[in-house]
Amino acid sequence: MKLGKIFKPGRIILASSCLTLVPTLPASAQDSSGVLEELLVTARKQEQNLQDVSVAVSLLSGKALAEAHLQNAGELSTLIPTLNLQDSSDPSTSSFNIRGIGTRTFSSGVEPSVSTMLDGVVMARSGMSFIDLIDVQRVEVLRGPQGTLYGKNASGGVVHIITRDPTEEWSGTVAATAIEQDEYRLDGTVSGPLSDTIGLRLTGSAVDDDGWASNAFTGENVNNRESWSLRGKLAWDINDSWDLLWSSDISDSECNCTALSLRSIMESRAQDALIAEQLPVVASDSNQDVNNDEQTISNTEAQGHSLTVNWAPSERYVVTSITAWRGWKSESIVDLDRRPSNPLQLSFPEIPSTDLEQFSQELRVASSGLDWGSxxxxxxxxxxxxxxxNVTTTALFEPFLPATTRTTETSVDSENYALFGEVTFSLNEQWALTLGARYTRDKLSYATDQQGTDNLVFPPEVTTAYDVDEDNFSPKVALQWDINDRHMTYVSYTMGYKGPAFDLASAVGREAVDPETSDAFELGWKSTWADGRLALNVAAFHATYEDFQVESYVDDDLGGLLPAGIRLVNAAEVSTQGIEIDIISQPLDGWTLTAGFAWTDASIDDFPSAPCGAGQQFRDECPDGFQDLSGATLPTTPEYRLTLATSYLWELENLPFNMIFAGNLRAQDEVQYGIAQDPFTVQDAYTIVDLSAAIAGKQTRYKVTGFIKNVFDEDFASIIFGNPAALSPHAYVQLVPKYARRTAGVELRYDF
Structure with a gap:
């Protein structure tokens, strides 16, 4: 059938990739000989074996994601050792960290260090990428600076979520999941041909989560969520040379999150009242409950549309155009003091909001199979x-002053133009040389209008506006040696770039922060052993970052026009280096075993005017208001992480079903969550084990899976930081996720 042409791999060009082996390989990915199935990515508009190409990328198949019961993109970090989640009290500002590099401020005037993409379309903000992982074909995580093959450059790496395209024949899936503490999920997909040349795929999902923590002040649950999403794809195979793919998605989420719980309060006479005020909630490293008088809300709406057009004038050339528009709205509010009282008498008559629109256009030409290369x-x-x-009101000075209000409106506009490319020369049968480059031009501007009701607390009117233009040239070179058909090694150098930024939290009178640049080196070795039953890959990397964009203490800034304080500046030089080892094997037919290990040394080389944490200031450890953190560790990056996974298919000859047993283990070293290096913001090392068992029908395509997350009930926190002394002196807050408790669930799935 002619329709099949448009479903071939290669619709979206990905950067050349090396293998980080899938932590959970489905049993169906094995062949009868026991040899591991070839794992493929699309690179330079062609299918390529992950073992044959020379840029580091972690690949997770959609089936691997489903069998690990991952529900949201934020959970990808549980399967990829070098990918860390930088969680936030506001979910819309959470972001990823790769090899120790991530964004350390979440102003709308700062672009993320790790770029996220959905079906070839870059997401302007990191928070946009935390979608539910429904009907996903695969996820590719590129490690280190990118740009020569991707639309928008990224100094830390790229997380690319790729959803499934329409299929040649009608098929579909319906799945229902129930998880402890009243969490229910429903998702479904239908896909097939509308004609010989047109195919359609529709996917929908819904979540009703009652929450895993309670608020003693209201008696209600918190950290609950109701959400839904719809996605549609329409593929049209026009003729032998032309095809197009239209994709649209829309989603809505209403969440009473993220309510941060108290981790510790210094026990002293001065703190006794604060401790008593929190009762019946008791601060501890396992506490999930709160006692807050202010609501905690994070609501988001998102939609997007994209058109991908491919023109193949010959078998060796493909021209691709991706035109896309996305919109994203977020409303978020948290209880700043995390108390049942309101010591600063702050209130928010309107929920702070963010409204984003983006447009992107990418055009590229790819070749393969040329006599000299591609x-x-x-x-x-x-x-x-x-x-x-946002609108902020305070009654702190009543009855001497009436309640005062400040209204702030800010608009940020950015444009990015780029030319990019890679050329690979086949020097001979064993050696290949890749040369790449990217030219980028950034235009960034903002305007802020603040209106206050008095001169003492909130000035009556402050209006500021700035703009900046920057350009950059980033080269790349890689040399690959195919030792034989089982072993390959490569070495590469890449220059990274992150555009200029504005610190809108303290932008009055501020000019732009300069771009951040990096030099990254990588040495890799990929190999296959035991007659194709074992693959072993090793990568070593080293990268240095100049003009690192980070919040720093600034004294007597702009000749005294601004007071001393913490602001976004090019204050630090940082470096990251490490070793990554990945193994996948099939010791026996039906049994797969995978492992991933990452040792990462991410350090601050030069940061003499670093900020101090609230607890450090309260303990008078920073009498000058700042500290020298040169030689300290970058936050949110454990020194080591380990993942292990196993899956075993037990074929039952005399029964109408088979059984599948699976287990996952992840372990990590202690991690510092704050750049200030406060010892109270360190999460101790921990190990998590997940187990599942499934019954899968042989003739009828049903599957019933029971699973347990965190079998040994290991406590851990994904956020830890100190509250300012004016809000709750020497108190530390945290987010203890739902799966920091042993949690069971069951999934019913039917494929047709």
């Missing part, structure tokens, strides 16, 4: 507008 060249345009607003 190439990909392209041009990229990106435009976004982010409008934020």
């Amino acid at each position: 190439f990909v060249v392209g041009a990229f345009y990106f435009d976004q507008t982010i409008d934020t607003g």
Whole structure:
């Protein structure tokens, strides 16, 4: 049937990739000979074996994600050792960290260090990428600076979520999941041909989660969520040379999250009242409950549309165009003091909001099978507008002053133009040389209008506006040696770039922060052993970052026009280095075993005016208001992480079903969550084990799976930081996730 042409792999060009082996390989991915199935990615518009190409990327198949029962993109970090989640009290500002590099401030005037993409379309903000992982074909995580083959550059790496395309024949899936503490999920997909040349795929999901913590002040549950999403894809195989793919998605989430619980309060006479005020909630490293008088809300709406057009004038050349628009709205509010009282008498008459629109256009030409090698060249345009607003009221000075209010509205506009490309020369049968480059031009501007009701607390009117233009040239070179058909090694150098930024939290009179640049080196070895039953890959890397964008203490800034304080500046030089080892094997037919290990040394080389944490200031450890953190560790990056996974298919000859047993283990070293290096914001090392068992029908395509997350009930926190002394002196807050408790669930799935 002609329709099959448009479903071939290669629709979206990905950067050349090396293998980080899938932590959970489905039993169905094995062949009868016991040899591991070839794992493929699309690179330079062609299918390539992950073992044959020379840029580091972690690949997770959609089936692996489903069998690990991952529900949201934020959970990808549980399967990839070098990917860490930088969680936040506001979910819309959470982000990823790769090899120790991530964004340390979440102003709308700062672009993320780790870029996230959905079906070839870059997401302007990191928070946009935390979608439910429904009907996903695969996820690819590129490690280190990118840009020569991707639309928008990224100094830390790329997380690319790729959903499934329409299929040649009608098929579908319906799945229902029930998890402890009244969490229910429903998702379904239908896909197939509308004609010989047109295919359709529709996917929907819904979540009703009653929450896993309680608020003693209201008696209600918190950290609950209701959400739904719809996605549609329409593929049209016009003729032998042309095909197009239209994709649209829409989602809505209403969440009473993220309510941060108290981790510790210094026991002293001065603190006794604060401890008593929190009762019946008792601070501890396992506490999930709160006693807050202010609501905690994070609501988001998102939608997007994209058109991908492929033109193949010959078998060796493909021209691709991706045109996309996305919109994203977020409303978020938290209880700043995390108390049942309101010591600063702050209130928010309106929920702070963010409204974003973005447009992108990418055009590229790719070749393969040329006598001398292959190439990909392209041009990229990106435009976004982010409008934020909030209203703050304080009655702190009553009855001497009436309640005062400040209204703030900010608009950030950014444009990004780029030319990019890679050329690979086949020097001979064993050696290949890749040369790449990217030219980028950034235009960034903002305007802020603040209106206050008095001159003492909130000035009556402050209006500021700035703009900046920057350009950059980033080269790349890689040399690959195919030792034989079982072993390959490579070495590469890449220059990374992150555009200019504005610190809108303290932007009055501030000019832009300069771009951040990096130099990254990588040495890799990929190999296959035991007659194809074992694959072993090793990568070593080293990268240095200049003009690192980070919040720092600034004294007598701009000749005294601004007071001393913490602001976003190019204050630090950082470096990251490490070793990554990945193993996948099939010791016996039906049994797969995988492992991933990452040792990461991510350090601050030079940061003499670093900020102090609230607890450090309260303990008078920073009398000058700042500290020298040169030689300290970058936050949110454990020194080591280990993942192990196993899956065993037990074929029952005399029964109408088979059984599948699976287990996952992840272990990590202690991790410092704060850049200030406060010892009270360290999470101790921990190990998590997940287990599952499933019954899978042989003739009828049903599957019933029971699973247990965190079998040994290991406590851990994903956020720890100290509250300011004015809010709750020497008190530390945290987020203890739902799966920091032993949690059971069951999933019913039927494929047709």
